[in-house]
Amino acid sequence: MNPGADESLQMIKLNRRIAALKPSATMAAETRATELKAAGVDVISLAAGEPDFDTPERIKDAARRALAEGRTKYTPVAGMRELKDAIRLKLKRDNGLDYDVTEIMASAGGKQAEANIIAALFDEGDEVIIPTPAWVSFVAMVNLSGASATLVDCPEDAGFSLDPDRLRRAITRRTRGIILNSPSNPTGAVYSASQLGELAKILLDAGLWVLSDDVYEHIVYDGAAPHIFQIEPRLKAKGFALNSLSKAYAMTGWRIGFAAGPKEVIAAAARLQGQNSGNPNSITQIAAIEALTGPQGETRAMMEEFRRRRQLVVERVRKIPGFSLPNVPGGAFYVFPNISGLIGMNLDGREISDGNSFADLLLDAAHVAIVGGNDFGAPHHVRLSYATSIENLNSAFDRIESVIARLKR
Ligand SMILES: Cc1ncc(COP(=O)(O)O)c(C=O)c1O
Structure with a gap:
């Protein structure tokens, strides 16, 4: 490749506001999970903000x-x-x-x-x-x-x-x-x-x-x-x-x-x-x-399924050492636990400094995708979506627990 090409690309002056624009953290987390899946890795994603149900x-x-x-x-x-x-x-x-x-x-x-x-x-x-x-x-x-x-x-x-x-x-x-x-x-x-x-x-x-x-x-x-x-x-x-x-x-x-x-x-x-x-x-x-x-029944049926999952997720999150979840979410399909208890711990020398670094570590070590709280304005939190099956949720929590058990201070 022409060495000058790279340089000229670097010199492109973008619109000031677009240059400052970050990719959406939720979309970035989901994209990484999708790429790993495409590479044959068995990833469970709790990152996406979308119902797993099909359109009625x-x-x-x-x-x-x-x-x-x-x-x-x-x-x-x-x-x-x-x-x-x-x-x-x-x-x-x-x-x-x-x-x-x-x-x-x-x-x-x-x-x-x-x-x-x-x-x-x-x-x-x-x-x-x-x-x-x-x-x-x-x-x-x-x-x-x-x-x-x-x-x-x-x-x-x-x-x-x-x-x-x-x-x-x-x-x-x-x-x-x-x-x-x-x-x-x-x-x-x-x-x-x-x-x-x-x-x-x-x-x-x-x-x-x-x-x-x-x-x-x-x-x-x-x-x-x-x-x-x-x-x-x-x-x-x-x-x-x-x-x-x-x-x-x-x-x-x-x-x-x-x-x-x-x-x-x-x-x-x-x-x-x-x-x-x-x-x-x-x-x-x-x-x-x-x-x-049209008839609005499907939305209510989805809701009831989310309610069952919420109960499971709240129970499991509250059992994970280092996680805390004082509030039971009243709506949407996310939990947003506090992971302050994990800050400063490490896995084989890789340190957890905030929600994002814990999310990265979890994806690499447990193949579970979640979103760090940093871009939501809460760097000591992580977001887990429960818009996925109970079976997936249980496997994801088993994997998270096994990584947590390996963390050292
Ligand atoms: C709070 C909130 N507002 C708006 C949206 C936008 O949804 P969409 O563009 O898919 O209609 C989302 C999607 O995740 C959201 O979480």
Whole structure:
């Protein structure tokens, strides 16, 4: 190879914000697991944030019919009218929220809807509050908009929930918004109605944009997750309900999600979508209409399976020396144990310095993939997904225990 080629590559000047962008930690962990599997290694992955169930047949049937009917053309950029109506119906049925079609944008996944809303709203000099631990992409999306993320620590002993006083103290002249996520990825924490009520008062007074990520709303174990706009309806005028069909309908690969909020911002986000990607996949949109408007029993059946797994995972995690899990997650399909007890230990000289280094060690030594807590803003934690079979979970925990037994101080 021409030695100059490498050098000239190094000299490429990327866009400043893109150059600073890290790969998604969850996707990176899953990719490493997939590569090892492809190389013939027997890896058990507890890394992926996706249900292991197949998409329900009625949804796949709707897609097959759409293909047979040739529904293969461009659609309106923010989604076809029938899909927006299905989303309106869902928001009313599940969240008690009324929206007009002009207040809805469908996108290629919740991720795209969120990124476009954040890009449309925030600018250089703005601050956006992110209660932490938080999903890895929130900070990246805020930084890409030019705004800066204000991470507000939500300690484990407070159930990983945002404390109203800490919220008050984090708000400055520059603060323009907050991103809430209940149930939370990665902690599984679910806000109660009274907690949301307290936060809502502060947010309303401060006049902040409230972005509510409701992606895990259907995976809750102790009654429905209340919606902050239902608790404080006045927030809805400066709020966005952000959601996805990925988790509730086991549709991660289909790429469909949506945002609902004030129409001026929705229109701006849709202009961005129109320029940088266009409409979400047409067949997926038709499948999504069936998902949202058809019988909702499959989601409940998945939930019950997650509940059984949660019990097993909590029991097994609590038995592992060096792990601690004070809070039983109230939602989503993750546990987020504290591994402070393992910091400073080593396996054959390889030291555990944080969640990421423990995750790397576990993948190499036990062929179990998990995600270190560092990029969630919790370097002494790790995230384990239980969106896999009970059999896989038991084998994964057997392997983890055998590695832990070999650790030395
Ligand atoms: C909290 C949270 N929000 C949004 C998303 C985006 O989901 P998708 O883009 O698959 O719809 C995810 C996916 O993992 C998530 O965990």
